[in-house]
Amino acid sequence: MVSANRPDPFMPAYRYEQLVQAVVDYAIYMLDPSGYVVSWNAGAERIKGYRAEEVIGRHFSLFFTPQDCLDGRPERLLRQALDQGVAQDEGWRVRKDGTQFWALAALDVIRDHHGQVIGLAKITRDITDRRDSALQLDAMRAQLFQAQKLEALGQLTGGLAHDFNNLLTIILSSARLALVSKDPARTQNLLEHIVDAGQRGAQLTRQLLSFARHQQFTVTRVNPVELVASTRSLLEHALPDDIELEQQLAPDLPLIEVDAGQLQMVLLNLLFNARDAIEGAGQIRLEVRVVTLVGEVEGLHGQFVRFDVHDTGQGIAPYVLPRIFEPFFTTKPFGKGTGLGLSQVYGFAKQSNGAICVASSEGQGTCMSLYLPAQQHDGDLQPNE
Ligand SMILES: Nc1ncnc2c1ncn2[C@@H]1O[C@H](COP(=O)(O)OP(=O)(O)OP(=O)(O)O)[C@@H](O)[C@H]1O
Ligand SMILES: [Mg+2]
Structure with a gap:
């Protein structure tokens, strides 16, 4: 800051002035309540190119682009700071040589002991590199x-x-x-x-x-226990003898409101994938229980029925994992898989306001978890009504 008289070096005000002058990465200066520059630090000189004597007494709209001036941006910022105590802005500013830089600026009102506005503190940073x-x-x-x-x-x-x-x-x-x-x-x-x-x-x-989530769903209230039972009966003949299918169903599972046929297809897709991942003997475990989510799974909240399909198969390689839900993505040999199974699972989970998650480690096995919103208990409706 500029001052005419030699200041007392032990005065706190002098120390502050030294501090502000020492800062070269930020333009720190003061405006009077009408927006005219009253002080200027070394950082302001470095960033904007003006020396203190060239700029003190001039309106701060000098630093804005002609278009911003036409749009009334400097006045708007000043008004906002005076009304709300503070204003922030990000945008192009003009240096003395006409070049522009991308600035992050803050304008804070300064008041005296009586609460009277005596000016505004302006801090500007050149963040062109960061923006680029x-x-x-x-x-x-x-x-x-x-x-x-x-x-x-x-x-x-x-x-x-x-x-x-x-x-x-x-x-x-x-x-x-x-x-x-x-x-x-x-x-x-x-x-x-x-x-x-x-x-x-x-x-x-x-x-x-x-x-593509354009499928017309026929939604009914479905009892997960009944659905698992009918899915198992479809699956029984499709499993080789040396793959064991175990199931664990929690007691008192709530109903879910979904398309039963689609859900059956989803479970079959997951179970067939589990079967295909197992070479020789192995185990598949279908587990169904209720969980309460508080945003940890794709931002979902509330009670959900969770279907887990665990397998002791080959697992999924980390480079394959991000692609498994893509339509037509398959690692199976020609004629064995269309690569549509998991894309159907994904579309169904989304359209039913649920989610599908995967946890897998290569050589150890995979667990696919399907979450579907649980219905609140109400005695009036029967399952699959
Ligand atoms: N349980 C699993 N264990 C190991 N890899 C799996 C498992 N589930 C899915 N994958 C991988 O994800 C790929 C895509 O699965 P998706 O069900 O979409 O298609 P697919 O099984 O290859 O063919 P489709 O289901 O159409 O017959 C599979 O080819 C496989 O590489
Ligand atoms: Mg499949």
């Missing part, structure tokens, strides 16, 4: 996101075209053969192939719609 790196990081993130999106899209269209092509080949060749066949039994057999291929196509689109 943040922008660069944003641009890189956007590029990465775009690349991932394109890859997923390529995989989606490639996978779709491939699967539908296979089905169309079956339909067309069977239809051609049926047209020329004289044997009614053979024609019947070929027509069955056509219906089967058509149904698989319909199933494929259903799974896709479910991932």
